[in-house]
Amino acid sequence: MHIFEAESENEIREMAECLSCLKNESGTMADNSRIIGELLRYAHTLKSSSATAGFHSLKEMAEALTEIFRAARQGRYEIRTDMIPLLEEAVDACRNLLEKSDKKEGVPDYRNLLDRLRKVLP
Numbered sequence: 001m002h003i004f005e006a007e008s009e010n011e012i013r014e015m016a017e018c019l020s021c022l023k024n025e026s027g028t029m030a031d032n033s034r035i036i037g038e039l040l041r042y043a044h045t046l047k048s049s050s051a052t053a054g055f056h057s058l059k060e061m062a063e064a065l066t067e068i069f070r071a072a073r074q075g076r077y078e079i080r081t082d083m084i085p086l087l088e089e090a091v092d093a094c095r096n097l098l099e100k101s102d103k104k105e106g107v108p109d110y111r112n113l114l115d116r117l118r119k120v121l122p
Contacts, residue, residue: 004053011046015091040069058097064117
């Protein structure tokens with residue numbers, strides 16, 4: 001469980017850093033493509049490890065992010081700067097879900113955020 005938590009914290013931190021890079025958008029299109037590929041890898045890894053560890057809410061949030069990043073990588077969706085705050089909110093929610101998951105207190109309900117993320121894609 002400690003390995004899962006440490007790796008998940010790293011994936012979440014890396015996603016936040018990648019989104020910060022996209023927000024600044026000083027890079028080339030190739031740079032942005034590389035960043036989107038990294039975002040997809042981090043989100044997918046978080047989704048898979050959360051599912052394996054039994055953290056359903058975290059898996060759902062990471063799954064929504066994975067779908068957005070996959071669509072962006074395939075050219076079906078463009079991550080515009082006005083969408084980055086929503087993506088950052090989702091990454092923060094992942095962090096919060098990971099922190100709450102090891103405690104016996106209630107896990108926050110992020111259904112509204114998940115709905116907003118799912119509406120991003122056509």
